[in-house]
Amino acid sequence: MSKRHVSAIVNGDAVEFLTDPGMTLLDALRDELDLTGSKEGCGSGDCGACSVIVDGRLVCSCLMLAAEAQDRRIETIEGMAQGSDLHPLQQKFLEHAALQCGFCTPGILMASKALLDANPDPTETEARYWLAGNLCRCTGYDKIIRAVMDAAAEMRQARVS
């Protein structure tokens, strides 16, 4: 089966790659574009470790075909910091010790960013339900939720001032 050519915008940069028709976006990111920050925990959309943002929507990149990325804008964990400046979510995750092994962290950060993009002032319950598609086995979620709420508050404050 011949490969398809795909052009997309990944973290602001135009990229091109060849893909088998059956290749997932996650495999294309990891194996074709060397963006291994997105992780595969299940391959079935149940764990969220591969979460990326496609045209503003949070998706599990293991459930999307790479060929579907044509002309899309894709944000991955590698594009979250601005140069050497961490995104407020990344900084708050560090300050709150909201990660232990760190494997689910890229996906949870992308999901959290999608939450705050859509809802800058979530309640704790809203944050918990939004992140319910992202499994973390280490933290019990307590410090993750605190970090997300703290980052949201700081980002709201930054917007006002």
Place this chain on the structure above:
Amino acid sequence: MTDVLDRADATPRLKVVGTRPIRPDGADKVTGRAQFGADLTMPGQLVGKILRSPHAHARIVSIDAKKARALPGVKAVVTGADFPNLADEFHEGGEAASNLRDLAMNVMARDKALYDGHAVAAVAAISTAVADEALALIKVVYEVLPHVIEVEAAMASDAPVLHPTMFTEGLDERPALPSNIAKRNRIARGDLDAGFAAADVVIEGRYVTQAVHQGYIEPHACVASWAADGQCNVWSSSQGQFMVRTYCAKVLGLEISNIRVTPAEIGGGFGGKTTVYLEPLALALSRESGHPVKMVMSRDDVFRATGPTSGSVMYVKLGAKKDGTLTAADVELKYQAGAFAGSPVGAGSMTALACYDIANFVITGWDVVSNCPKVAAYRAPGAPIAAFAVESAMDDLARKLDIDPIALREQNGVKNGVKASYGPTFANIGYLETLAAIKTCPQYSMPLGPNQGRGVAAGFWFNVGGESTAAVHINEDGSAVVVTGNPDIGGSRASMAMMAAEVLGVPVEQVRPMVADTASIGFSMLTGGSRTTFATGMAVVQAAEKVVAELRRRAAVIWDVAVDQVVWADGVAVCRDPAKATGKTLTLEGLAGQSGRTGGPISAQVSLNAQGAGPGFGVHVCDVEIDPETGHVTVLRYTAAQDVGKAIHPSYVEGQIQGGVAQGVGWALNEEYIFDREGRMENAGFLDYRVPVASDLPMIDAILVEVANPRHPFGAKGVGEVPIVPPLAAVANAVRSAIGVRMTELPLSPPKIRAALDAKAG
């Protein structure tokens, strides 16, 4: 050995230990740069895949791989015939001893497949697609045998026998026939009959738990390279690179000196990565193909072929006086070991009554094989299961006697000087302090609404020490590097850097912690048994102390004074010789900068076998609300208190406790292995094996009780395992409080709760 008592007394003067700095590996982990097991790619690497048995129990009559080998793009095929058969040999890695013969047969089946998912062949090919095609071309002829899964069924005299060579150990007489019962163990004290005769009340129960998986989010992964000169390199995600090295050498019959293992970042382990599954296969495939081979498990592989911990059936009988004094306990534990002997029933037996001072007891444990994956360590292996039974019975006893559950535990709780049920005499333990912390926490006195209930439970874990190596190097600018051989599974780089910084008297940012490969640091047992902060931390502290002694010596050389006239304070050498200028100082940077003229580079390495790990106790209180229509249990509030000795980095200690609670809540409410009639796992994915998600849990309050362990330089006790011990019973006791029915079979899923409510309503 350091004069540790002085240090523990000096705790209030600590400047780094006990603070909450940002972890040194944090930036890489929030930006996606940290390299986990599946993230390394080597030039020319192949994809390795495993063919797994679809049968729970089957004789492997023949394996024909001719067509697979002939498929273009296939570079290697291996089966059990490619591995040496090993004799029984036990290896102690740091969490639980493993029989290397069984380990090798678990990595690759030989004459029999013993569970659904057991590896029977492996291929290496140029792509995943070709590897998958090759697996489909391997023809395995099986003779399917009767199988057995449940522990009591496996113990029955007519059960299909997995290993014809298995004769139960630990009985008074060697049995005449083989069985699935690998071993019986027994711990006893006093006179059980007299104890029950003296009791005013007796509580009895039968308790059942199901096999549950550690559920780390990162599937097992490795890359292995067998070079033409026989030098082997393995890059893998595990809880111990030295463990991987040992096991690969044994399974493949190699010299340890020819293997170097580099630890990847590890995406969770919880005990489940204290053994090998892929690495020896990847090496064998690399040997045959002449290429590096990468192997990554699917989630289905992880559930079917790794982990889990035991399912169990338990019987508990407690006797007590009217005033609450326990007089007797009879505990029988039957644990699934999976396909090979070695369930954690020994630890379950030793921990079952460890919280209590009872004059008369018998604890009997049964280690039973059956046709499910070989169990692996899971966080305090064996203890949560036994605690579920004993703490449920304690709750029933408190109700029957109308005594507050904390008060009942205080009355019978172990304290310093009491001989533990498992042998040694307790010293420097903080169980009563931990009980007091829960009694006075806000949650314990909060009013409950309709359909709500509150449960309390306690738990114990030994914590271990063991063999560790650490090195401290001073760079020429006065910064420091701390090198250990223990994978950082939840923040240990931070605690290692903090302990070194404390001794060196410098800010923690000046110390960079590294986890080295097996050729770059001396031997360390794996990260497990809650040993790293205690044992490896002790090696770090002693190495840093050697460096400080050397720095004082260098300053003495420069000042031309006796070394005892130089003190080290806050990262600076201070001259105390009145004959010279008292108070003259040399900074660490200054000493490092001229080390070439005072004797060369400044560094130290310490290898030790740490003894005196402090046992840990946890007490938890859980509030739940039951939806009477659906039977769904919501955890409303949760507080966990634990004696941690001394929290080196309190945030990561809290994180260990919160994470252990979450796993325990999942075990109590949702998680279980479900097998179909053919013995195949039916729920081998995160959709159907449901671990707790963020919306399932409330905030989890962690109370750190600090009763110092004088055997550790800063008083630390192991932390990571205790918090999973109490939750199963804490949740079950809360459900009992809410619905008025004692639930004795986990998980407490909605259908079971509904059935209990229906039965109660008549």
